Amino acid sequence: MSFTRIATACSALMLGQGCFVIADLNAYEVDEGCDFEMELQEFQPHVEERMAFRIVEPGEEGQPSSLRALAVFETLGAPNLGFVLPNAVPPGRHDVDFFADRENNGYDDPPTDHTWTIEDVCADPPNVFPHLFDFSVLEDPTRLDRDLRIAFTGMGDGMGRAMEVRVGLSAEGPGGIEVERTVGLYRISAIRRSEFEVRLTGILDRDFLYVVSIWVDLNQNGTYDNPPTDVSWRFPVAGINAEQVQFNPDNRNDDVTRLSGNLVTFR
């Protein structure tokens, strides 16, 4: 079954009990922390590279920092772009450590990778950041005990299209699942294979329930459009099971989402 047929089928089900409309990710209520708002400028050297952004809580003296949220761009895809992770920064001072993974082999100290830190991300958002050659050695943060690993198959209909995976920490509220905090974003600028894996390391706790939203920019306009123009899915994942998630659009009967607005925007 194609992406489009899945979306149409589930849209019809929305009238009944099979699907439900999700909360607007851009409309999270922000607690004492803030949205993580980042704006990159003139990142031409890294358009074809993987980039990772870690929101970290600095440790007490001599202690390592702790990872609180993670955004990965596989690849960056554009020299000028902004993104917002709704309510991703918890209360208290948090920094963002980010790097361009120049050999696609994970973090290396500069100048092998290009690496930067912005302190206190909630102080003056958005964090507008022109490309600089003033690099910081990044600390390896303490992580939570679970990765999110999604094995994608049957993604041939999305070939060449951008795809996003969003991960929210969920709390159950009246009327069903309610997403409260963004802990992960994984963006693929163009799907290259029908089978691949997405992995966000150390952002989940085994004892919590999360909500994963996935969308594919089927019409390639760089903007999220409600199904069936684009396709999107949403499903809960328990932290304990987060390292063995299987995703094949032909085999799933998840709730089709109607996200509103993009987390990532190109300038």
Ligand SMILES: [Ca+2]
């Ligand atoms: Ca590297």
Ligand SMILES: [Ca+2]
């Ligand atoms: Ca679109």
